[in-house]
Amino acid sequence: MSDCIFCKIIDGSIPSTKIYEDEHVYAFMDVAPLTKGHTLLVPKQHVKDLLEMPEDVARNLYAAAPKIANAIQSAFNPQGMNTINNNGSFAGQTVFHYHLHFIPRYDETDGLKVKWETKQSEFTQDVLKSVGEQIREKLNQ
Ligand code: AMP
Ligand code: ZN
Numbered sequence: 092m093s094d095c096i097f098c099k100i101i102d103g104s105i106p107s108t109k110i111y112e113d114e115h116v117y118a119f120m121d122v123a124p125l126t127k128g129h130t131l132l133v134p135k136q137h138v139k140d141l142l143e144m145p146e147d148v149a150r151n152l153y154a155a156a157p158k159i160a161n162a163i164q165s166a167f168n169p170q171g172m173n174t175i176n177n178n179g180s181f182a183g184q185t186v187f188h189y190h191l192h193f194i195p196r197y198d199e200t201d202g203l204k205v206k207w208e209t210k211q212s213e214f215t216q217d218v219l220k221s222v223g224e225q226i227r228e229k230l231n232q
Pocket of ligand 2: 098
């Protein structure tokens, strides 16, 4: 896609710090890292987000993910690692070419605050059943 910054990174017309490349995927350092080693993995095929991703693109993308994670782990020995994918502006997506963030975690002050505020009390077993059924119906269409 001609005006996509990540397509331009993949074709080399915009510079990047490449980590890994194969026929299907490209991985490079995030230019504004949250932590040391923050890496992005993208499919070479332009796909806007997870919702538009064909199965073969997903398969090839995730096939590379453990390699990237293990390389980051070996290089810096973080205490943990978050892999995050933002879909849609509301969820924080700013570049509309699918990318998976690898964010190694070092300590409480490393810049990523992941706070889960569970709504478990609202989602009784009956509600969960009904919500699950609504999703299952869509999978079976
Ligand atoms: P998101 O907010 O999930 O869409 O993430 C987009 C990410 O792309 C951000 O973390 C940016 O720092 C990163 N980014 C944007 N432009 C570049 C670039 N030219 N090279 C590397 N990373 C980039
Ligand atoms: Zn693109």
